[in-house]
Amino acid sequence: MKALHTKALARTLLATVTGGLLLSGLASAQAPTKLVVWLTGDPTAATIMKTATDLYTKAHPNVTFDLQAIPWGDSHTKILTAAAARQGPDIITGGLSWGIELGNLGGMVNLTKQYPALDKLVKAEAIPGLLASVVTTDNQLYAAPFNLTVQLQFSRPDLLKAAGINGNPQTWEQLTSAIDKLQAKGKKGFMIQWGNLDWIGYFPYLYQAGGSLYDKGCTKATVNSAAGVKALTFYRDFYTKYKLPTDNSPDLGGGLDNGNYPLGTSYNTFNFDITYPKMKGKWAISPLPAGPTGKRTSFLGGTVIGIMAYSKNADAAADFLKTLYTAKVSDALVSNARKQGLYFIPPVAEFSKALGLPADQSKALIAQLKEGAGPPNCKGWEASNADMVKALQSVILNKVDPKKALDQVAAAMDANLKK
Template sequence: MRKMVTAVLASSVLATGVLAGCSSRTDSSEGAAGGTVTLNVWAMGEEAKSLPQLADKFTQENPNIKINVQALPWDTAHDKLITAVASKKGPDVLQLGTTWIPEFASANALMDLKAELGSYPEFAESNFYPGAVATTRQGDAVVGVPWYIDTRVLYYRKDLLQSVGYNEAPKTWEELSDAAKKLAARGNGSYGLSIDTKEQSLAFMFARQNGSKLIDNNKPLFNQPEFVQAVEYLNSFFQDGSAPKDLGMDIVPAFQKGIAPMFISGPWMIKLINDQAPDIKDKWATAVLPKKENNTSSLGGSNLSVFQHTEHKEEALKFIAYMSKPATQLEWLKLSNTLPSTKKAWEDPSLTNDPNYKVIGEQLNASEPMPLIKPFEEIAQSYLKSFENIYRANANVQTEMDAFNKKAEQILSK
């Protein structure tokens, strides 16, 4: 996280009242028979701008509850949430990226919903993918409900892979490396695999595929063979020239032109490729990640949580239950192009009949969130600096991982 919640809580007196206008509120008629309740919902990113359409449908079914949606840009949302925690005045329902859950749960900003789960069939654990459920747990507490999810899969140019002898996507680490080398051998500025060096989950994902636990009983394992070998594997693509250190262009045109015929990314790329590169419609596909010991991917997305200081818990839970219905999630898919968290929604033909979304649904069965601990983002950012020393400056991998592991120990001991 860019800032720790606790640092701001120390100056909570200054923050008190800043968000008074955003706190839970009631209409003047509330408390009387037939009165209404207004729920404030904070949601993040561009997709949140479509949420009022679903909120209107909820209100039609629940005329005594009004929904006030505030869409927050991701780059300012974190700081605004910190201020809300400090002032104890914020939304009733809030969207949180899965990596933000540990920080705000540890600050006691999120209501424990464990006692409420049995009252809402929509919240049943069996409704969701196990990895998504894990993101809502903090110790014994249940601090959210999965809303939408994403994972990482392999995007590849079918035609170009066929030209180097691969009639299907690489299925193992060895095949991925071999295919990338052969694709790069085409010359003329071509590469085999584009690796996003700013993707902080990538190395941890590959390390898990190699058997690493990452962190065990608060002890980092980043200088152990399983993790070091994964970093060496990723670095090998840069060292043999099959991955560019600086691509110099966006991934979609590079994919379209065949400069970078393979890359790993999330489901949002499907629409971007279809919209920006329609001429290669039949020339590309997605595949589950190649396997070492396993092919575990990272699981991300967002959850819906109830703000600890809400005055409208029951109405907030009712709204989240509505958002968790498979039919609502499929409507949200149409509006925002974000993928449903409920397994039942994934049985819909709009997903099962699309080969790319079908792949993502398959990969979700082998996807896990990043470690659900408050300092993980700081650890991940530290890793990116270490990896840059490796792939740019040819630093020794083991030496660099020893230093990174020591830094992680310091972060975890804070």
């Protein structure tokens, strides 16, 4: 996701927002209302959302929807342009940081101030680790979590047992011991698919070690703490000692299937029985192994949904957003996504039961969702991503001292906080 902050846009929005947010009353039965929704993603995003909008229109016949899928590569710029021109969709979905960024520029409705009932609902129901990524440092909500992606541990229990490993690794020590035993049996052992050689791959180990990217108030970077160094040393050793693949996104499914990689981490994937039929019933998922703190933190990604500040149909839009946090609508979204061969994971942990996963997988997913955490809500984090990746790769590929690399990236993060 690209950074949204531009001084020019801020000046444009501040100049135009002089009379407060332009909101209108919720459409009455006599007043037809059309809500234009821009959904960041491929066309299936609109197909899936249609389930929710059809249910809303059935209950509110005067409200209809125009659903438009906007590719990730174009959506960011188009939404910025709409915000500056104060013309475009009523509702948008986008990256987790977009709500805060657009909200700070005056481009999105402040749900906390304008719709306190919706704000209360979202804050009560959304997964805490995800919610923390989408509220501002003073707890203002501009866009609600819509769906998510989560890191999980994948394994081949049969191959672990054959290597003398009793179940999935539960701690860092058990993980490295398992890799040693697998490699002694001629296997390559373990891989990281989502976030390989990237900050997303490092993220869970940082938090499992008791570290963080910033302090709670977003006043300074803390990634160069003792916990951060410990986590990076552990992460580095995956590549230097255990020779993990360094591809951008290695094929975990293939590695599990051919047996070379009986262990790995990646985003939520539950269709290996279909894509690798010979592996049917032989693979498992579990939460990530716990770090020194006992935490099993994994990275949560996803999208948010919010209302553009200029919308004349904001009340109707807010009323619709409430329905996304009901079991009925959430279950319908999950079901429709499954028909498209996809998995829609809702932002309320208990709603993920509607995915219809086997009991052991459902239990593991819910457990991991409750211990997940999203990216920081701090100013300048998006601009710091490249610096973080550069620091991590310098340690892994060029043997730079972990503390030195993290000190350098912390300085860059602090500088971006002040911009």
